[in-house]
Amino acid sequence: MKIDLTETTSSKINAALVQARRDIGTPAIGMVLTLVIVTDEENAYDALKSANDASHEHPSRIIVVIKRVSRSARSRRDARLDAEIRVGADAGTGETVVLRLHGELVHHADSVVLPLxxxxxxxxxxxxxxAPSDLAGSALGALGQRRIxxxxxxxxxxxxxxxxxxTYAPGDTDLSWTRITPWRSMLAxxxxxxxxxxxxxTVEGEDENPSCELLAMWLADRLKVPVERTLSSGPGLTAVRLxxxxxxxxxxxADGSLATLCMPGQPDRSVALKRRETAELLAEELRRLDPDNTYESALKFGVAKLRAAQDSPAPAAPAAAAQAAEGDGAGDGGEAAAPAGKAAAKPASKAAARKASAKQ
Incomplete structure (x- = not known):
């Protein structure tokens, strides 16, 4: 069943939900959580489909918040709320409310969502x-125990x-982290x-892939060993060498589906390690609502090391310094400065190369 409401309010939406449940003969609420999806029109369909698939494992009330940006100054001043309610077969195992916020109301989405x-x-x-840079600090993020x-x-x-x-706060998580759960389980x-x-x-994977970076951070954090990040053509994460x-x-x-595990003194084994759909990733995240301390530790460890590598000053070349002190030009500042300048340029180029290759 689908119900369209235009220029409505949160109280009218709640009343329509109750009436819709009675009409289809399921007045009892058997949902375990509220999932708030913040998206735009372009991505709303795919996000809602993934959420509906995940609701078969986690029956929930799904609230989709779509902020409609107004083009004219007059329409930006006018606040309007349109809603689409889906229950029964059209809403998976729970119920769905699609909210479209217009005008000034886009800045007060939390006030619309809270009563629902x-x-x-x-x-x-x-x-x-x-997603905002500060998940917990955003108005809608402050409503959630978990923020994905x-x-x-x-x-x-x-x-x-x-x-x-x-900006990490307990309850934050990332689907890029969820994607590497099978890899972490297999390595452990x-x-x-x-x-x-x-x-x-060594972690090998395609460039600009945050899952590769997170796996490298996790290994460095847990094993306390140097971890090298190398690039491949993908798809995604392709290999881990210990x-x-x-x-x-x-x-x-190599193919994004079947992996091979090789260990000293043991025969090689084939392992199912396929790339998962968004619905599977979302369902995994909804299984736990407590803070993920392992994710927090890996995330903060990696960023701290990255900053240290980028912000550290270029070290002086020991050989050049020794020549400057012992050679003929020891007393000449101009001759001693030239080798030092060349030595400083070399680490800078290495830092640029590290930045260019820093990806999953």
Missing amino acids: LLPDAPVVVWWPEG SDTYACEDPIGALAERAQ AALDQQAFEVVSA ETKEGEILLGR
């Missing part, structure tokens, strides 16, 4: 794209990771089988 939240139920806010974004959808995914680390299981001592690691004293552990996935 399920009482005594958790609230999850999801931005399929266009996707840095893969950002123009600058690596820069977005740095922003997420700066491989290290649990035998007492391998890892001395270094160097141990007994040999190399390799988890490689």
